[in-house]
Amino acid sequence: MLLIVPLFLLISCSKATIQEQIKEGEIPSQTTLKFTHNGQTFHIIPLYEEVLNYTGSARDNASLNTKKMYFEKVLEPFQDKVDEHNADAGSYYFDYFFPTKDVAELEENTAELLQNQKVINGYIKESLIKSSKHIAGGDKTIFMLPSNPEMTVIPDKMEGISGVTFSDDVILLQIDPSFTEKALKYTAAHEYHHTINMEVMGMKRETLLGLTLNEGKADSFAKIVYPDHNPQWTETLPEDSEEAVLAELKKNLNSFDLSVYYEFFGGEPSKGLPQWSNYRIGFSILQSYLDAHPEDSIEEWTKLEAEEILQGSEYKHLLN
Incomplete structure (x- = not known):
């Protein structure tokens, strides 16, 4: 009994202090990756810490876990980063940003993604370079958002990755720690082509x-x-x-x-x-x-x- 109680407290503490683990270097801070290939500039921009800001607040006070708080912690920083990079996210992105009931799972998943971000970014970079060798276009900004645990289709049927293209220069990848290398690279190539298609065909309402x-x-x-x-x-x-x-x-x-x-x-x-x-x-x-x-x-x-x-x-x- 004397052994179990301290162990329980240690586990509870570790789950409750992910932000502290980031500050202490136990979990790396998020990093933006910028690279250029054949005249195209690519930015891979994570939203991991923004999601952790949300989960930290929602975990500490469940009554605050509302769409309003999620928008303040995650959506508004996303909008700011879009503006900072002079990108265009269109007006259909709101449906992809919403709170979750599974706050603890989202927090754990996000911390795991943070620890694996160098590998994740490397896979995406490889895919974008290979894609641009086939057909080049303008500059691209790729946002990385931990997938909502309630969207079980992503780990169950999509190998841990889902993508959406908002404009000819902005992609959002929703990622679960269960992602596979092949699926991530393929999805990045798929969404890259959407941006090229929008460049050559224009941004128009489609049948x-x-x-x-x-x-x-x-x-x-x-x-x-x-x-x-x-x-x-x-x-x-x-x-x-x-x-x-x-x-x-x-x-x-x-x-x-x-x-x-x-x-x-x-x-x-x-x-x-x-x-x-x-x-x-x-x-x-x-x-x-x-x-x-x-x-x-x-x-x-x-x-x-x-x-x-x-x-x-x-x-x-x-x-x-």
Whole structure:
């Protein structure tokens, strides 16, 4: 009993003083990585300490664990850093910043990511350099946000990493300590292509077809950079599922309704749509186009409108 009580106190203390461990050097401080390749400048900017500021406050007083506090501790510093780097995050980033009920787990995950940040940054740097060798663009800013533990799909189905591109120069990677090297590098390449696509095609409101083929472009590019990685959302649809997906896609080709998009993204069993239907059919359409046009360079097919890609693939009947 005398041994157990001090041990319990030691464990409790260590979990409660992550900020102190950072100050004492037991956990490294976060560092921004800047590098240039072929005229492109890249910034990898972590939000680990901002998240720890949030978890520290939320853990000490659960009643303060509100969206308002999370915004003050995490979202506003993100906005400040976007401004500092003269970047453009658009206006759709709010949905990716929200508090969690699992404060202790988020804190532990964030501390683990901090300890591993040099390796993480190295993987992303390698991916961005390899990607830029295939097609170059403007400067890029990549933010690293510990994923919310409530988003179980990230560790369960996405190998610990999820990405979103806000503009032609800002990417957000949401990362869980369970990430795999292959998935992280692939995702960075995928999101990099989104920024290039936005550069050449412009920042515009997209139809369901446009959004679907943008994902097809990004996955086709990432597969060129990392051909050995096979994420679930690039798997070929079974024949019966593909028929249902194509039927729904044909009905909604020119729809701007985001609720329709999220049915394709999240799945809608009543319509025969499995999860990631837009990614899976988008990748199949791009692969069909590329099989028919092997002479096209990455730059050439990146510049194509969605209808041009569809017309040049075996799925052109969707336009009839």
